[in-house]
Amino acid sequence: MIQLEVIKGFYKREKALPAAFPMRILVIKEAEGYLHMNSGDHKLIAGRIFFIPEEGLVRLDGEIQFAYWLTFSSILYAEFLLQHLDPLAKNLFLKLSYRDLDANEFKKTTSLIEQLRKEVDARRDVAYLSQYLSLFLGYTSDLDGYLAALSLDELQQVLRFRAILEQFYKTERSIEFYAQGMGISSRKLNLFLSKVLGKSLSSLIKDRIMREAEMLLLHSDHSVDEIAKILGFEQTSNFHSTFRRYKGVTVNQFSHLG
The missing domain is CATH 1.10.10.60 (Homeodomain-like)
Known part of the structure; x- marks a missing residue:
């Protein structure tokens, strides 16, 4: 379903980067060289995140001091598409694209991806991982603009809430239940949902x-x-x-x- 690894070393374009699953993301922390695909050549720059289409081989040419190579199945990607119905989301992996993150954005991105690596190693269920990927993609692609203003702790709280909601939305309706799961008071959860997600619990459940x-x-x-x-x-x-x-x-x- 998902594979996340740190890659380092020298790469030559004659050998394609292996991918376990069709949806592919490369996050550059430190590197020199180029990413080559049929669509063109793209420089490897610190803080750059590549969203790579399903079609085409990925070839690296240069030295990777540190990068994250994330591949995942279309099943996990489906939750992101359900939450993002605009064409920009649907086109995210149709052709090679990338974003250059500023220092603050990159710090949050690496924190999120390191936590994702722990969740993958812990063999979390598909529902949870799909929520994590949806938040990660929404943040890194800038399709969820409101996430950019959140602190890392608030991003983690959004993820925690989404994970609890995903598990219990069919059976649990009370703010007290979700507040207990979040480890905060009902009042604080109501304020958090209103401030961050702009909706009440009942609206989010519906x-x-x-x-x-x-x-x-x-x-x-x-x-x-x-x-x-x-x-x-x-x-x-x-x-x-x-x-x-x-x-x-x-x-x-x-x-x-x-």
Whole structure:
């Protein structure tokens, strides 16, 4: 599903950089030389992060003092796309692109990626890793502009909340439950969600439930009654009315549109 390693040493363009999974990111901490692909040659610069398309071999030419090589599956990438519906997100890996991070951005990026490496080594589940990657991609690609203003501690809190929400959104609705999981008071969690994510807990839970509803309606063989039960609705009629208010179309209309 995901592989993250530190790479160092001398590289020659005759030998392609091996990738375990199709989605690929190269984060340069210190290096001299070039990244070569069919689309062109790109200089290896400290603080540069490359988002590399699925197609094409990656060839390095030069010396890598320290870089992170991250590859992951499209299954993990899917959560990022569900959270980012704009074309910029969908195009992130369609062609080679990169960002040059300033010192503060790079410090946060390396802290996040080091923590991700620990989570991978700890064999965290797919749901958690998909949330981590979604936050990491949103931050490093600058598609989630609000994340840039957050401290590293606040970024970690966003991740912690997303991970807890991902695990319990179908069954838990109370602010007290999520506050306990975060290790803070209900009041502080309400303030944090309002300040950082701009939404209440109930809105965030509803957003996540409706995204799951869309996925199940379009990509599963479950009946509407079964989907309502999976998502924690006691009555299918409640699921129908909630979905219509949220999407502006009925369940049947959405299924046919898909």
